[in-house]
Amino acid sequence: MMNVAATSARALAAGADGRSAGTTTARVEYVLRLADSSLLLGQRLSEWCGHGPILEEDIALANMALDLIGQARLLLAHAGALAGAGRDEDALAFLRSEDEYRNVTLVELPNEPGAHGTRDFARTVVRNFLFTSWQEQVWPRLQEGADTGLAAIAAKSAKETRFHVRHSADWVLRLGDGTDESHARMQAALDALWPFTAELFSADAVDPDAGALQPEWEARVRQVLAAATLTVPPRTPFRSHGKQGVHSEHLSHLLATMQYLQRTYPGARW
Amino acid sequence: MVTARADVTFDTAAAAAVAAASDAPGRAADLAAGGAGDRGAGESLSATLAWTVLRTVPDPEIPVLSVVDLGIVRAIEVAPERGTVTVTVTPTYIGCPATEMIAQDIVRALTDAGAAQVVVRQQLAPAWSTDWIEPAARARMLSYGIVPPAARSSLARGVQPLRFVAPGSVRDLHEMDEVLRCPRCASADTERLSYFGSTACKALYRCRACREPFEYFKPL
Numbered sequence: 001m002m003n004v005a006a007t008s009a010r011a012l013a014a015g016a017d018g019r020s021a022g023t024t025t026a027r028v029e030y031v032l033r034l035a036d037s038s039l040l041l042g043q044r045l046s047e048w049c050g051h052g053p054i055l056e057e058d059i060a061l062a063n064m065a066l067d068l069i070g071q072a073r074l075l076l077a078h079a080g081a082l083a084g085a086g087r088d089e090d091a092l093a094f095l096r097s098e099d100e101y102r103n104v105t106l107v108e109l110p111n112e113p114g115a116h117g118t119r120d121f122a123r124t125v126v127r128n129f130l131f132t133s134w135q136e137q138v139w140p141r142l143q144e145g146a147d148t149g150l151a152a153i154a155a156k157s158a159k160e161t162r163f164h165v166r167h168s169a170d171w172v173l174r175l176g177d178g179t180d181e182s183h184a185r186m187q188a189a190l191d192a193l194w195p196f197t198a199e200l201f202s203a204d205a206v207d208p209d210a211g212a213l214q215p216e217w218e219a220r221v222r223q224v225l226a227a228a229t230l231t232v233p234p235r236t237p238f239r240s241h242g243k244q245g246v247h248s249e250h251l252s253h254l255l256a257t258m259q260y261l262q263r264t265y266p267g268a269r270w
Numbered sequence: 271m272v273t274a275r276a277d278v279t280f281d282t283a284a285a286a287a288v289a290a291a292s293d294a295p296g297r298a299a300d301l302a303a304g305g306a307g308d309r310g311a312g313e314s315l316s317a318t319l320a321w322t323v324l325r326t327v328p329d330p331e332i333p334v335l336s337v338v339d340l341g342i343v344r345a346i347e348v349a350p351e352r353g354t355v356t357v358t359v360t361p362t363y364i365g366c367p368a369t370e371m372i373a374q375d376i377v378r379a380l381t382d383a384g385a386a387q388v389v390v391r392q393q394l395a396p397a398w399s400t401d402w403i404e405p406a407a408r409a410r411m412l413s414y415g416i417v418p419p420a421a422r423s424s425l426a427r428g429v430q431p432l433r434f435v436a437p438g439s440v441r442d443l444h445e446m447d448e449v450l451r452c453p454r455c456a457s458a459d460t461e462r463l464s465y466f467g468s469t470a471c472k473a474l475y476r477c478r479a480c481r482e483p484f485e486y487f488k489p490l
């Protein structure tokens with residue numbers, strides 16, 4: 001019986017206590033959720049490369065994309081080793097279809113607000129702020145876990161995530177509490193993205209304590225949003241289920257771009 | 271990912287002693303064969319000499335610093351019977367694109383210095399800190415035009431949680447921001463333009479006095 005009081009990290013780390021094979025599956029699933037979420041946000045940020053609103057932001061978004069893809073490489077390799085099915089980071093990134101991806105839906109949403117819209121910087125920085133603030137809560141818990149591989153990845157990632165949070169929070173403050181135009185765009189982005197944050201904290205068998213991170217996350221996020229004069233929308237019953245493999249229509253388009261080379265030329269190397 | 275060959279493998283488990291071959295099997299075999307042809311069995315590079323050699327291997331992005339100056343070389347072990355030099359390195363930033371190049375440069379330098387075989391192993395824990403950058407290297411970094419990182423121990427804030435907004439202030443967001451002096455004109459009238467500069471490890475600043483931009487190696 002799962003100890004509900006344990007953090008998800010400890011529950012994961014306790015995998016060596018002789019529980020069934022289902023536990024290994026849950027650990028792999030949990031690591032894949034982290035890995036896929038980092039990978040896809042990295043891919044979304046990389047779409048800004050060469051298109052940033054100013055040079056400094058172009059560079060910053062590309063740098064953060066690199067950090068996130070770096071997290072994903074280590075996490076995917078770790079998930080592959082845990083699963084023991086011989087799939088390395090490349091096989092997991094490039095040869096899985098969307099129903100095998102375990103990222104939260106928030107990160108797969110496009111940078112464009114509508115089907116024919118242009119890349120929206122407000123949407124990008126609001127998402128970065130909401131998601132990296134969540135990562136900032138996740139890493140310290142994993143550092144306490146008995147999975148030393150995952151703890152090392154978390155310790156390394158935690159240092160970099162702090163800069164990601166600062167960067168995005170800077171922009172939330174500047175644009176939220178900026179001109180009428182920038183405020184309106186930021187509020188629209190928050191209204192659109194906020195419902196997808198519920199998934200970060202929805203518990204299931206893989207991550208029974210996902211909700212434990214919510215109070216601290218919400219307190220921190222709300223402080224910055226309030227200082228930015230933005231209004232947090234009320235919670236609704238809407239739930240996205242990307243981490244269970246049920247995705248939006250946007251993921252298959254993203255994967256078609258990201259996986260094109262390996263799908264077209266299997267095994268191609270640089 | 272597929273773009274970079276798996277020249278190095280991350281040894282994520284802190285205590286694990288699993289070494290990953292430094293290169294594709296073909297090249298590793300070539301290195302070993304080359305060494306055996308040049309030297310008699312048992313002859314090899316000493317660890318002390320290997321450290322000296324690595325002091326000549328520059329960081330690809332900040333060439334005034336060696337990989338030893340940066341503090342990313344964590345250990346060098348020599349197995350005398352086979353002449354294998356095992357170098358343990360740790361990445362600066364997790365997605366640093368220079369990681370593979372650094373590993374290749376290390377293999378090349380030690381091979382040129384006479385190592386029979388070189389294995390580069392990556393270790394993540396403990397995570398790299400800018401506190402590991404050597405003092406003499408900080409001076410060279412400054413003369414190169416990059417403001418070296420403040421010692422995190424002097425900031426004494428490394429283990430505190432980030433508070434976003436202290437009562438009545440949002441300045442807490444920038445707890446690690448400091449007044450930096452321009453590396454060119456030494457003016458303290460400088461401002462941060464971005465947390466991310468030409469590489470992930472550097473932030474971009476501007477001097478309001480001499481109007482020149484400069485970079486700051488972020489404390490990590």
